[in-house]
Amino acid sequence: MNAPLIPTLYTWAGENDRLEQLTNLFYKKVNEDVLLAPVFRSMSPDHAQHVAHFIGEVFGGPALYTQTDGGSHARMVEHHVGKHLTETQRRRWLGLLLDSADEIGLPDDPEFRSALVGYLEWGSRLAVLNSNVSENPVQENAPMPAWGWGETGGPYVPN
Template structure:
C-alpha cells in the first residue's frame, strides 16, 4: 500500500486543534492595543469561522463553505475598507504564531513552513483588499487550497 501524504488539516490536528488555536489567538487580539480596534465588532463565533476557513483551505471538510455558508468572496468582503497596514499585519502573524506554540500545534519545519507561507500570502492579500471598497472577486471564486508546497510533505524521522 502506498503511503498517503496527510493534508495540512490532518497534520495540524483537524478541526478541534484549529478551533482551539483561533480561540487562543482571538483572546490575544482582544487584549492587543493595535489589533483590538479592527476586531472589536466581530461576531461571537468569528474565531470558529476562521478555524473552519483555515481548515478548508488546508484540505479539511467544507465546514466554512457548507456549514458556515461562507466563501472566498465573503472572506474577502470582511476585509474591505478596514485599511489594514504592515504593522497590523505583522502583529496579526506574530500573535497567531505565538498561539500556535501555546496550543502545541504541529511544530515540524515542513508544517510550519507551509503555515507561515499561507499566513504571509493571505495576510498580504488582506492588506491589499482592505484598501478597496468593492470586492475584486466575483462570487464564484473558488476557495484557495494550500498544501505542502516545495517540501513535498512532512519530515518524518526514521
C-alpha cells in the first residue's frame, strides 16, 4: 500500500499567489505601524514579493527567490545586518504577520500553523541576532533553509 503523498508547506499554504497576498497585507500593516515603519521605510516597492518568494522557496516551492529575484540565503541575511532590531520589534513583526495570515485565510489547522509559527520564530530570532552584527555571518554559497512539517509529519486530514 502506498503512503499518502504529503504536500509541501508551500502547496498547503496556497502557493505563490497566497504568499504574495500574505506579504502584501503584512507590509501594508508594517507601513502603518509606529514601531516597525521606521525599520522598513526604505524598502523597495517589490520587497513584499521578494519575501513571499523567499518563504515559498523555504517552504518547498520553486526557487523564485534565488532564480528570479537574484537572492540567496546570505543575501536575505545581509538585509538585516546592522539594523539593531529589538525583541519588541520582533514580537510586533511576528504578531502582524500572524494576524495577516488569519485575515487572508491561510490554513489554520494545528499542523500547518505549528510549522508556520516555528519557522517565523526561528527566522525572526535569527534576524534579531544578525541585525546586531557588523558582518554577514552567512557565506554566499550557504544553502537556502528548508522548512517542513516537523514533528507533525504532515497536515491533519480527518477521516
